Amino acid sequence: SETSLDRPELRIQPRADLAARLGVSTESLSETIRVATIGDVGPALAKFDAGDRLVPIRVQLEDSARADLRTLEQLRVPILGGRGAVPLSVVADVKFDQGPTSINRYDRERQATVAADLVGNAALGNATKLIYDLPVMKTLPKGVKVSPSGDAESLNELSEGFATAISAGLMMVYAVLVLLFGTFLQPITILFSLPLSIGGAIGALLVTGKQLTTPVWIGMLMLMGIVTKNAIMLVEFAVESIRDGKSREAAMIDAGQKRARPIVMTTIAMVAGMMPSALAFGAGGEFRSPMALAVIGGLLFSTILSLIFVPAMFMMMDDVGQLSWRFGKKLLTTTSADEDDADHPAPPKPHAPPPPQPPLPAQPRTESTPPAKSLAFWRSK
DSSP states (O other): OOSOOEEEEEEEEEOHHHHHHHTOOHHHHHHHHHHHHTOBOOTTSOEEEOSSSEEEOOBOOOHHHHTOHHHHHTOEEEOTTSOOEEEHHHHEEEEEEEEESOOEEETTEEEOOOOOOOOTTOOHHHHHHHHHTSHHHHSOOTTOOOOOOTHHHHHHHHHHHHHHHHHHHHHHHHHHHHHHHSOSSHHHHHHTTHHHHHHHHHHHHHHHTOOOOHHHHHHHHHHHHHHHHHHHHHHHHHHHHHHTTOOHHHHHHHHHHHHHHHHHHHHHHHHHHHHHHHTTOSTTHHHHHHHHHHHHHHHHHHHHHHHHHHHHHHHHHHHHHHHHHHHHHHHHHHHHHHHHHHHSOOOOOOOOOOOOOOOOOOOOOOOOOOOHHHHHHHHHO
């Protein structure tokens, strides 16, 4: 720890109100204390002639007097204007206390640095977790906080940077695959094969007892590219076979048979190239060994499972695509029909003819004889 142990110190707390009423200034108080404890040295003070040089003469209290609290309390503090002096105990509280020999600050805050060295093959992450699990770390006083530094800070920054790199890499890979296949679903099949490599890498580290270090993160980034390439070979061959008229089952079986050999050959070549580093040959081999083991484990595990997992995911994504196409087609058909109905309303229906009225009953016809005058007149005509 860079925090020094406490040492005895003389603590003097002025009584500001009383000192002001008595006419004792802060400057006079501090000057009296300074001269009595550490002495006074100035160009105007006497000097001892040592022949070839002048040695300043420091005047201060004896060690025994400086350690006596009663003697210190009787120091005379001058009053402004030369009106006398008062004892130090009247205008200040004098006591012995414990205090740090030095105070370190960071961003204007007090800082206490505690460092530790790892023993044997202890991992930094595990050691940091054990430190944070200590009871004293869980019951810190108010205003005290823990800020990691050194290797612990570098590990935190590395984890954050790795998460950012993984996210950016996945987005870029997905964008390129969408442009390559012309669909948004099949690239998901390829991206889902990436966890296989991560699981294989972590399993290899657990089996060999290696720790998760910076080279391991770099090896996992390498695995992302290799595993993605293997999945692209399978999916791209299957898509081309389907376009040629094959069923998707036959296309995936054909892709597995014809692409398995180049995938296995690539894996064997990569594993063979990583073996010297995995066995820690040469200078710096212990540093590179965890990375090589992670790459080998991820390659072997992903190669075996990708020939099973990728075809299954391909079928699933194809089913999702067909369902989405049918739903979209049905939705577009319904929407088009609704728009046609709104643009061309139906003509109004003709009114129904009124029901026929029943015929009136026949009235008896009676012939009347005109009057005599009228008849006579008609005859004369």
